Amino acid sequence: MKDSHVADDVMNAAVELFATQGYANTSVQQVVAAAGVTKGAMYHYFESKDDLLFGIYDSLLTLQKGRLDEIIAAAAPDAGVDEVLRAVCVDVLETSIDYIKQGAVFFRSMHMLTEPRRQEVIRRRRAYHDEFAALIARGQREGDYRTDIPLAMLVAHFFSDVHYLSHWYSAEGPESKTLVASQLTDLFLTSLRRPDA
Amino acid sequence: MKDSHVADDVMNAAVELFATQGYANTSVQQVVAAAGVTKGAMYHYFESKDDLLFGIYDSLLTLQKGRLDEIIAAAAPDAGVDEVLRAVCVDVLETSIDYIKQGAVFFRSMHMLTEPRRQEVIRRRRAYHDEFAALIARGQREGDYRTDIPLAMLVAHFFSDVHYLSHWYSAEGPESKTLVASQLTDLFLTSLRRPDA
Amino acid sequence: MKDSHVADDVMNAAVELFATQGYANTSVQQVVAAAGVTKGAMYHYFESKDDLLFGIYDSLLTLQKGRLDEIIAAAAPDAGVDEVLRAVCVDVLETSIDYIKQGAVFFRSMHMLTEPRRQEVIRRRRAYHDEFAALIARGQREGDYRTDIPLAMLVAHFFSDVHYLSHWYSAEGPESKTLVASQLTDLFLTSLRRPDA
């Protein structure tokens, strides 16, 4: 259930309020009031408040997974892994800044999701991480990246930065976004390189 | 109000439940049942559910600030900044693993705190970060650390790892803790070094 | 929010119970049970228990102020002040007997109102008294009424009777109401007359 002017307005209001006040502190009443629709109209498009929350996860996961697949598919056959990984990192970071409110909700409200959906989010998120991890593993095999540190930790080391963006980043301008993305990518790739190389 | 057998049991139960199910999904009833005390007894020691939550923040902030000050004070007068910073990073990471449940609550429930207390947490947390930032700044002045990246981002880059621990770390054994702390410290310090050095 | 079958039933039940048992001794549960509605329905029409109480004040103040204004406006241009004042007194007393339960609540529960509303009641009540006082003042200027006693005390002397009705009056019949009103008015006007006249 997801189109029409009503559904969009509701989702936007929900993201805004959930990011600002938290999911638990936001009543359905507040959401519909902010969206300028009635409760009945909302329940016509969304099954529950949980559905609203899941919508945020779903669209973000769909978006980022799609972009990741695209970048990898679009990579030149002879491209070095470092080049691809850099593109991926920059893209994730930029997208996360674009959707920083959704990101704030994402990392803060996972435990508010009802159970089957929480599992789905975890599964899709893991799939995403695995694809990212495969890139690093390839770089390790090719001798570019350090192997003295567990793969899982390297992945976590990168996504911690993605995660943390909503805790400190505040939009000053469009250029800032690309600069931040490139600098964080740089920090990550620097630490990833073989120490002795 | 913060001692007696009752207060401790309640706090422990609260940490456990808040970390597992989230603050909003945990009723005071569940907390007191888990602690084996009555609701009235709990309200004798804590003013509100919010007070319970704040207690988690307060004790963690007090602990970590204390340790940070101690390490800096205990550093040999001729110690290089890198040595001190490494000790600080390792300590923060190890402490965060020891109190990983409190950490999970910390980063997930800040918006559930009532306003004056939320401000206090933010203030104390900022003070902590500032002290950490001062170390890096000293390293920059001494020529050890890179200056091409804003100080605030370097700080965020480290604390994102601290933050993220509760999302992926799970205790496999006592050695693991020190290993993880040392490896994450390593990643951070590697990326911090002057690129051209 | 103040119509619909539900709102009326709730208000009536509230007046009855507040007058009989007092506001503090009456639970919202008792009110909704007496009104035959659910708690949720009540909270759809009233914001709080306090709102219920304020509703009693509001309707009584509105009613009596309206009637006072009407009587003064309707007075013949050449009417003596004594004639107008008598009409006002009789009307206030009769109305107070008609709404004797509301009156019982009025004088007993003012301190249970939350602050901004308590101020509003005081303000509106004062406006009402001032209008009444203006009539007496006119009578004093015209030489009908005594001036050896402060105006405020004369006003209090009358409203004390209004106030006290709910402490001793009990409805024996419709005639009694008009008799009581006329007799109390008589007592008041007698004491108001210039002693030496």
Added chain:
Amino acid sequence: MKDSHVADDVMNAAVELFATQGYANTSVQQVVAAAGVTKGAMYHYFESKDDLLFGIYDSLLTLQKGRLDEIIAAAAPDAGVDEVLRAVCVDVLETSIDYIKQGAVFFRSMHMLTEPRRQEVIRRRRAYHDEFAALIARGQREGDYRTDIPLAMLVAHFFSDVHYLSHWYSAEGPESKTLVASQLTDLFLTSLRRPDA
């Protein structure tokens, strides 16, 4: 249970708080805090919160009944009823001003008393009114006072002023008290006199 420094302090604090905030809005905790004693100490001297409230009624009733009896007993054998009644009225009014806080509680919190005690207060109050009524009746028999108005209403007419004092009187000075008492007595006795006399 009623002496010792503790009991007095508690009673004074209770009167103050009950008069200011109302009985229902005042917790035992607030009373003992204001009195500077502990809860246990209070419960050593008073059986219940209700006991505290009843104490206010008891002392006021005892005091006023005692004074009434005294004045009547002390009247010269050949004293006119008007003289005695005037003395009684002035005394009641002055005493009520002296104990105006107790009076505020008296008229506002009767329905908060537990049942047997509420009946006792009503009974003793009625006895007091009856004695007062007997004076008026004597004046009627002696031809001084009007008989066209029911005795009960005449009594109510006077006590309404006593009652109402706490709603408008505020202490400006010691002289004011005697002036107010004498003026209200005057208003009452004026209206009491035979209209045709």
Added chain:
DNA sequence: AATGAATGAGGATTCATTCAT
């Protein structure tokens, strides 16, 4: 006499959701 921790019943309020219209 005095303490104050502990009890436990009760109260006001919120809110996601349903459903007749």
Added chain:
DNA sequence: GATGAATGAATCCTCATTCAT
């Protein structure tokens, strides 16, 4: 499709009173 009145379960919190010390 849309409304919004109504539901009813759940939640946080208060508080008079007791009792071991």
